[in-house]
Amino acid sequence: MLTFPISEFQERLHKTKQRMEQIGIEVLLVTDPANMNYLTGYDAWSFYVHQLLVVMVDEDQPYWIGRGMDANAAKYTTWLDEEHIHPYADHFVQSTIRHPMDFVCEFLKTKKKDKKKIGVEMDAYYFTAQCYVRLTQGLRNAVLVDGTNLVNWIRIIKSDLEIEYIRKAAKISEKAMQVAFDTIQEGVRECDVVAGISYAQITGTEEYGGDYPAIVPLLPTGEKTSACHLTWTDEPFTEGAPVIIELAGCYKRYHSPLARTAVIGKPSEEVYRLSEVVIEGLNAALDCIKAGVTCEEIEQSWRKSIEKNGVKKESRMGYSTGLNYPPDWGEHTASIRPGDKTILQPNMVFHMIPTIDLGPIGMEISESFRVTENGCEVLANFPRELYVKPNIRLA
Amino acid sequence: MLTFPISEFQERLHKTKQRMEQIGIEVLLVTDPANMNYLTGYDAWSFYVHQLLVVMVDEDQPYWIGRGMDANAAKYTTWLDEEHIHPYADHFVQSTIRHPMDFVCEFLKTKKKDKKKIGVEMDAYYFTAQCYVRLTQGLRNAVLVDGTNLVNWIRIIKSDLEIEYIRKAAKISEKAMQVAFDTIQEGVRECDVVAGISYAQITGTEEYGGDYPAIVPLLPTGEKTSACHLTWTDEPFTEGAPVIIELAGCYKRYHSPLARTAVIGKPSEEVYRLSEVVIEGLNAALDCIKAGVTCEEIEQSWRKSIEKNGVKKESRMGYSTGLNYPPDWGEHTASIRPGDKTILQPNMVFHMIPTIDLGPIGMEISESFRVTENGCEVLANFPRELYVKPNIRLA
Structure with a gap:
């Protein structure tokens, strides 16, 4: 074994x-x-x-x-x-x-x-x-x-075989997020969507099965999106309320976390605008990543981008990840935040998750990435956008 | 909330x-x-x-x-x-x-x-x-x-509302165990069965949804049944190999754990005999439970029963359970084992899980119960037996 x-x-x-x-x-x-x-x-x-x-x-x-x-x-x-x-x-x-x-x-x-x-x-x-x-x-x-x-x-520095495991985990994270998007709908209970996410996480793919992630799916909705570590309830989703989905695929204890935000029906102007700010900042941060850059430099790129758009954020925006057990898939080493002078090296893996909450609205759009000599490999291949779910009312 | x-x-x-x-x-x-x-x-x-x-x-x-x-x-x-x-x-x-x-x-x-x-x-x-x-x-x-x-x-002593939550959790545990029994089959991957279990745990019932249990489903198979805390792999089940399934339903963080052992196709004489010993011992232990009895007296009833059948077991056979978070649904208070003089009182809840392993074969058949004045209420209503799955080969 x-x-x-x-x-x-x-x-x-x-x-x-x-x-x-x-x-x-x-x-x-x-x-x-x-x-x-x-x-x-x-x-x-x-x-x-x-x-x-x-x-x-x-x-x-x-x-x-x-x-x-x-x-x-x-x-x-x-x-x-x-x-x-x-x-x-x-x-x-x-x-x-x-x-x-x-x-x-x-x-x-x-x-x-x-x-x-x-x-x-x-x-x-x-x-x-x-x-x-x-x-x-x-x-x-x-x-x-x-x-x-x-x-x-x-x-913190992964072997090529560890990276292979993390890539497999990333595939599972894509599948699980897709299940979330496919099943979220007005009137559907939160627990039923999470049940499907969990099924996808564990069944994995036809070629390989999934392991249990170190953190269960997090799924705050509506004003609770400003409390990003809430799990789920058995209440039904409602139209217009944002939903944060944070999850990870896991393969042989190796994780690739992924977060997205969805809205059922038409998002408010405020939510849509916030998603644009988050994505622009995330892209700016991803663009500056390569071996030799420090963690705090990544955070600077992000902060410069969002401040230009009038948004401030205090908490760290990422951390090293990989092999782990409950209660955390973070490695407790390098953090992407001011003051962290860790120098990026090839085959480090991070979850970059700039959680933003503006009063009653929270937003999470994240990526896990592997550091390369000249840039980074974003691990999951999943549209980096606010997901707008057409609201088709159930009969 | x-x-x-x-x-x-x-x-x-x-x-x-x-x-x-x-x-x-x-x-x-x-x-x-x-x-x-x-x-x-x-x-x-x-x-x-x-x-x-x-x-x-x-x-x-x-x-x-x-x-x-x-x-x-x-x-x-x-x-x-x-x-x-x-x-x-x-x-x-x-x-x-x-x-x-x-x-x-x-x-x-x-x-x-x-x-x-x-x-x-x-x-x-x-x-x-x-x-x-x-x-x-x-x-x-x-x-x-x-x-x-x-x-x-x-x-350790639950209120009536807490008991109501635990009963709801017990209903979920029945449903999840049934999914395990329905889907275990030669050639099916372990991860696919666990995916179904997890779905059932989280979706709950039509009336209420499930919460995440403090422990993921444990599912050792074959000789690995002698290592009861293994989780699962993506290997397919094989005919004749015993499978231990330990899981809990969970409702608003309240647990009702349940374990059973299954065999695909005809069980060996040894496995079948062991299941009889475990069930007889479990019944003997359940029979002696009521308010006023001590934890160690329950264990004595169990031990007397299995020793009569030539089996010895050293580890504790149960513990107080209820509200919990990972990594344990046990409460770390009373244990059903020699030396524990805790006196049972109404509305205490225990998971009685006499794990037996005889060399390469392990067996778990458990019950969660609530102590009453004159006896106990077994929480899940699920056949207390070795589950023998007819082996219908997949096309």
């Missing part, structure tokens, strides 16, 4: 160890599920219990530590041999007296790593405060060092 | 403050998205950035703190007035220099709560180690106290 050749996993591990040596740590505890997958292939919905990889600079394989009932998932999905799969007993799960990190402390002692400098992903979703406190208490002779995003920064 | 009467939210808040006073804390920082929803109604896919409620024993409403672009979601989905919605600026998002908890510290200072005993949910998924460290550094005169699961333990 390996999703990449073992050599690619080993190359990723090699780069991880190089970074570890640069910051002087001998052990890295990798708790981010995307980072666990990146280094070993591990893929299961088991991140609701504590689990991690232990990467040691002097070992050829990381150790997987997780719940007993997930050890077989580690055997099936990773390149690790059985000696590197260390399950903990079930009485560690959601217990008030035992914690899985106690098990990790004991493991590090048997490996004589309990007096070392150990990196931990301090701000990773599933590395809780309690994990940190238990490690601190159990490893009194160790020094815990912040390793947040250490692996994420390696993930 | 409120999902409950304000009086119900206030009642929940009242109980929360009572617990806070019992453990001597004046402020509770609520980061678990399910707890945030429980106390205020807040519902958006925004838990990928740091957000929380600040509950103060001397205030009538909690404060919502989150990202600026999510403030409108707080306005639309909660009963809080605008004064209790405190967004932070976008430059706090995934920054290497600023952290949202710095904003929280400043907020607590302005409210003169920075020298108090403050509860934090130490082992909640999105309360990271970094959150804790920043609070510790920013609130040097405060005492941070562990408030993990404080609100969860209030959630």
Whole structure:
């Protein structure tokens, strides 16, 4: 079931160890599920219990530590041999007296790593405060060092095979968005449109199936378009109200996000005008992308364009994306925003999503792109426009 | 958009403050998205950035703190007035220099709560180690106290309206499981069956729509049934291989999980026998449930039944469920396992899922139930058996 050749996993591990040596740590505890997958292939919905990889600079394989009932998932999905799969007993799960990190402390002692400098992903979703406190208490002779995003920064440049997966995800995103456009109609319930989007995301194409995206479809309508992270209701769509659709295709955990805004029937002048401003700004930003440009320079192009049109926007307008798990398909590394001086390199992948909300109206038209030497490859091939759905009333 | 009467939210808040006073804390920082929803109604896919409620024993409403672009979601989905919605600026998002908890510290200072005993949910998924460290550094005169699961333990007993939502979720779980049974067939791809399941989960019924479950459908097949948290692939189903389907219906964030095992064509003697053992054990466990019984007593009934049949099982066999967000529909309170002395009370809801794996074969047949005075109400009405799918070869 390996999703990449073992050599690619080993190359990723090699780069991880190089970074570890640069910051002087001998052990890295990798708790981010995307980072666990990146280094070993591990893929299961088991991140609701504590689990991690232990990467040691002097070992050829990381150790997987997780719940007993997930050890077989580690055997099936990773390149690790059985000696590197260390399950903990079930009485560690959601217990008030035992914690899985106690098990990790004991493991590090048997490996004589309990007096070392150990990196931990301090701000990773599933590395809780309690994990940190238990490690601190159990490893009194160790020094815990912040390793947040250490692996994420390696993930930021994709291999050609990763890009191939992301292109497949982009195809799925096109199909899912088309389903949204085809089914949105006055009187149709929001949930029925999202059901169709989800079907398209998972069924994928005839050649390959889809995976679950790290974020469910977001579908705010009407004045709720100014609250871009709302999901959906079972209310019917109404004529004239804008609808934001943000979704991603996902293939083997690799994402290609895409957002569009639709209106059923005639859009108001204000909505139409806003879509023109957003598209002009998006085009200006895409035009300036190539290897060597910085993230903040892209944002400047965008801001210059929209300010010329009298619109201001404060939040970041994009972020690195790729391999991920819920709750986020963003990589938490480079952001397209003022102050981010990350220099674009070929095979970086971003989701550029300039969310605009003007009082009660919000607008999202986005693209995911791959950086190339001389420009960028926009991943999904989908009309970059406000979608106006003819309103044909249902009988 | 409120999902409950304000009086119900206030009642929940009242109980929360009572617990806070019992453990001597004046402020509770609520980061678990399910707890945030429980106390205020807040519902958006925004838990990928740091957000929380600040509950103060001397205030009538909690404060919502989150990202600026999510403030409108707080306005639309909660009963809080605008004064209790405190967004932070976008430059706090995934920054290497600023952290949202710095904003929280400043907020607590302005409210003169920075020298108090403050509860934090130490082992909640999105309360990271970094959150804790920043609070510790920013609130040097405060005492941070562990408030993990404080609100969860209030959630464990459901109101009648919550039960109504869970019953609606159970109806959706029946429909989704039926779609799985109807579409599983030799030669059909796993992803296509899951696409149908997901469609059914989200479209719901004609009367009401479905919400996204906190866990995607799990669908291990063949020998992978011994790895119960695997999701799906785009491989076709094969004759004779068992398939585990674990899913939940979800209505307004309330879950009713359900698992079944299916076989295409004739099951092996071993698989059939195992299903009989599991069902007998499940029935024995269900028979002993009523208010006043402890969680560990349920497990004893189950264990006695399966051991009589020569099967042993180590992991817990159930947990409290209800309102939740990814990555878990479990509530992290009572577990049906040895040592758990929680006394059952009416309107507690559990998912009883005795996962069994015997070497290469795994089996799951589960039920969600509501505790009543004299027994239990099994929530989904779905045949409690190994599903044998006649193998009709596709042309």
